Amino acid sequence: GAGVSQSPSNKVTEKGKDVELRCDPISGHTALYWYRQRLGQGLEFLIYFQGNSAPDKSGLPSDRFSAERTGESVSTLTIQRTQQEDSAVYLCASSLDRASSYNEQFFGPGTRLTVL
Amino acid sequence: GNSVTQMEGPVTLSEEAFLTINCTYTATGYPSLFWYVQYPGEGLQLLLKATKADDKGSNKGFEATYRKETTSFHLEKGSVQVSDSAVYFCALGRNNFNKFYFGSGTKLNVKP
Numbered sequence: 001g002a003g004v005s006q007s008p009s010n011k012v013t014e015k016g017k018d019v020e021l022r023c024d025p026i027s028g029h030t031a032l033y034w035y036r037q038r039l040g041q042g043l044e045f046l047i048y049f050q051g052n053s054a055p056d057k058s059g060l061p062s063d064r065f066s067a068e069r070t071g072e073s074v075s076t077l078t079i080q081r082t083q084q085e086d087s088a089v090y091l092c093a094s095s096l097d098r099a100s101s102y103n104e105q106f107f108g109p110g111t112r113l114t115v116l
Numbered sequence: 117g118n119s120v121t122q123m124e125g126p127v128t129l130s131e132e133a134f135l136t137i138n139c140t141y142t143a144t145g146y147p148s149l150f151w152y153v154q155y156p157g158e159g160l161q162l163l164l165k166a167t168k169a170d171d172k173g174s175n176k177g178f179e180a181t182y183r184k185e186t187t188s189f190h191l192e193k194g195s196v197q198v199s200d201s202a203v204y205f206c207a208l209g210r211n212n213f214n215k216f217y218f219g220s221g222t223k224l225n226v227k228p
Contacts, residue, residue: 004159035218042120043205043218059215091160105216107152107159 002026004108006092012114013082021077021111025094032075033105034067035091043091049075050097082115089113118143122206122219129196129226137191137222139180139206147208149173149182149189150216154203163191163204196226 005024013019025032034046045059049069060066064082069075079086089112093105123138141149151163151173164173169184178193189206203223209216 040220042220043207043216045215045217048215056215093160104162105160107154107161109157109159 004092004094004106006090006108006111008111009109010112010114012116014116015084016081018078018080019082019113021079021090021113023075023077023092023094023108025072025075025092026106028072029094029096029106030072031095031097031103032069033093033095034075034077035093036061036088037091037110038088046077046090079113082113084115087113087115118147118208118217120206120208120217120219122204122222124220125203125223127222127224129224131198131226131228132195133226135191135193135196135200135224137204137206137224139189139191139219141187141189141206141208141217143187143208149180150207150209151178151180151189151191152205152207152218154205154221156202160205196224198226198228200224201226 007022030051032049035043037043047067048056064080067077089110091110092108095103095105097103119142121140148167150165152160153163154160164175166173166182169182172181180189180191203221205221206219207216
């Protein structure tokens, strides 16, 4: 069956422009996560959606970052006024329920963002 | 706080060599521990997990034992193959945690 998909796979943008990244989770997965991975670093949690509950935005690094998800479907991560420090791979993951040792997270292939 | 430290790569081995990738953690409470693998061009996949001290996770010939006394979860494989070439991530989480904490990843190159 289909896994988590993300688009675009690569995005090059100029400093100051806005970008929108998309994540399509696995059908039926209520939980959705966004992570950022800078070159040579681990995954950094950004935001978590669980069903219709208020999202956990505690990992968003600044107010230039926002994300939306309608119900249990597609999510978009928006970065406004991009900076060179935003260059990274942005990963999306979904799971059946809140991630735990019993609910595996399934990751998408990521979007590589380069800010010139 | 919670954090994971894993050995830096890349690690380059010949086929059939023994593999160890070190992972240590800092955590409050009683975390679960995971190894994820990312093959070239693919997303991260769960490789194995252990949910309590002294548990051993295993999959595809890989093993890791949850050692609370040394706060470690080292990944091992007795005989690596070229197809094992990938980036390996150690991670921790707690039941019902929203977040996992990932290490920086270790790239493994296996030469024929």
